[in-house]
Amino acid sequence: MSGTGARPGGAGGPARRGWPDGAPERLYVVGAAEGPPAERAPLDLVTLVVTRPGAKPGAHPEHGAILRLCAGPLSIAELSAYLSLPASTVTVLVAELVEDGRVEARAPMSATAHPVALLEAVMDGLSKI
Amino acid sequence: MGSPRSDLGERTGPRAGDELSPSTVAAVKVVVVGGFGVGKTTLVGAVSEIRPLTTEETMTQASVGVDDIAGVEGKTRTTVAMDFGRISLNDELVLYLFGTPGQERFWFLWKGLFEGALGAVVLIDTRRLEVSFDVLGRLEDRGVPFIVAVNCFPDAPPHPLEAIREALDLEPSVPIVECDARSRASSRDTLLVLMRYLYDLTAATQER
Ligand SMILES: Nc1nc2c(ncn2[C@@H]2O[C@H](COP(=O)(O)OP(=O)(O)O)[C@@H](O)[C@H]2O)c(=O)[nH]1
Ligand SMILES: [Mg+2]
Numbered sequence: 447m448s449g450t451g452a453r454p455g456g457a458g459g460p461a462r463r464g465w466p467d468g469a470p471e472r473l474y475v476v477g478a479a480e481g482p483p484a485e486r487a488p489l490d491l492v493t494l495v496v497t498r499p500g501a502k503p504g505a506h507p508e509h510g511a512i513l514r515l516c517a518g519p520l521s522i523a524e525l526s527a528y529l530s531l532p533a534s535t536v537t538v539l540v541a542e543l544v545e546d547g548r549v550e551a552r553a554p555m556s557a558t559a560h561p562v563a564l565l566e567a568v569m570d571g572l573s574k575i
Numbered sequence: 576m577g578s579p580r581s582d583l584g585e586r587t588g589p590r591a592g593d594e595l596s597p598s599t600v601a602a603v604k605v606v607v608v609g610g611f612g613v614g615k616t617t618l619v620g621a622v623s624e625i626r627p628l629t630t631e632e633t634m635t636q637a638s639v640g641v642d643d644i645a646g647v648e649g650k651t652r653t654t655v656a657m658d659f660g661r662i663s664l665n666d667e668l669v670l671y672l673f674g675t676p677g678q679e680r681f682w683f684l685w686k687g688l689f690e691g692a693l694g695a696v697v698l699i700d701t702r703r704l705e706v707s708f709d710v711l712g713r714l715e716d717r718g719v720p721f722i723v724a725v726n727c728f729p730d731a732p733p734h735p736l737e738a739i740r741e742a743l744d745l746e747p748s749v750p751i752v753e754c755d756a757r758s759r760a761s762s763r764d765t766l767l768v769l770m771r772y773l774y775d776l777t778a779a780t781q782e783r
Contacts, residue, residue: 490691491630492602492671494595515588519595521602521671523659527628528588532654533687534632555601555668556691561777568603568693569770571664575622575763 489537489544491526494519494552501548508539509548516549593625596666604671605766606688608714609698610706614726614756615674616658618698621762623660623672631656632684655681657688672766677710685713694773695721696765698756701731704742711743722772724754724765 495512496519503510511529522540526533543549555564607615620627633654655676662670675684677697689695695714699707707723714721725739736751745751750772755761 490604491673491687492604492691494599494602494669518597519599520589521595521661521669523630523671523673524589524628524661526630527659530631532633533630552600552602554691555603556693562774562781564603565693565770565774565777567668568664568670569767569774571662571668571670572763572767572770575624575662575759 489522489540489551490554491523491533492521492554493540494521494554495525495540495543496520496550496552498548498550501543504546504548506539509543512536512539512543513548519552589625595661595669596663598666599663599669600667602669602671604673604688604692605769606692606695606719607672607674607698608677608695608710608721609726610677610700610703613698613700613703613706614754615676615698618696618724618726618754618756618762618765619658619660619672619674621757621759622662622766624663625661627658627660627674629656629658632687653680653683655684657684677707679709679713682713685717689717689719692719694769695719696769697721697723698726698754699723699739699743700726700728701734701739702728704739707743711745720769720773720776722750722752722765722769724752724768726754726756 495516497513497516501513503513508529508531512525515525515528520528522533522536525531525540526536529536531539540549540551544551607618609615616627631654633652658674660672662672664670673688675681675688697707697710697714711721711723723739723743723745725734725736736753740747740749740751743751750768752765752768754765
């Protein structure tokens, strides 16, 4: 409970700036260039993780397990569930793999990005289920 | 993918068909919050394309000010499980739905959970309205947009929605709907009410 009183997505909030290493930034993203480029979007429960082609498993078995699971995109929440590890632990492991360039992390979208198009896409998708 | 699963015990992976489409580039999330037994897991399971999964979160913090948590003085460790499900909205976008308990002692979960969330569905059981009071206040304080869904249990006496609105002291603009969390259509419609509300809020902001 930080008590900062910051409104999620409010001005000066944790704007998604995308990853500096070229993760996809199409789809509803606007204003991704704002802010210091070195600042990475924080990893979120719904950040999607994908193993980069040719990534070496390395010595750490948990890293290896993540690399294997993320042959296709998978959220940190799903990784946490499948690995039976707390999401905070998975977040640390994924951050290490991002740092190494062994995985790509696709930052989540929030309604502050491009709300109308995003919400339309959500409503459209939901109405089809 | 031929990955060796048997030697990993609990460490499985997505069941066949539970993989996300490789073209998925981004996720959004919605939180379903309410007291125990109110139907959060049921709602998530009703709309999810995968069997609901569970993620645990652990927090270690000084126990000062967390008198709700039993523990030794000093550091307290708490583990809470959250159920979640998933809906692929199109080839590129996926929605995750998290069910989280509303009691104050679990609010430590909320930081990472509500940041970036589109909004929340507060699920209530009219037999235990008071458990949602704290949640509603907290969401309002944090500026998280939410709707209220009344999960209709058969043995609950019927209440008009406007009476519930009054009892909960909801803003007139906050949608309140009835929901059968066991029904996919009803749960989907509840999510659509949230999205429509968010859409209207956004439109109102942009006109300013
Ligand atoms: N009659 C009825 N029962 C429900 C409904 N939603 C959930 N339940 C039941 O209530 C119990 C608790 O639901 P659950 O989803 O586990 O609650 P949670 O603790 O909020 O996750 C389960 O036995 C459900 O089958 C509903 O809409 N109507
Ligand atoms: Mg539950």
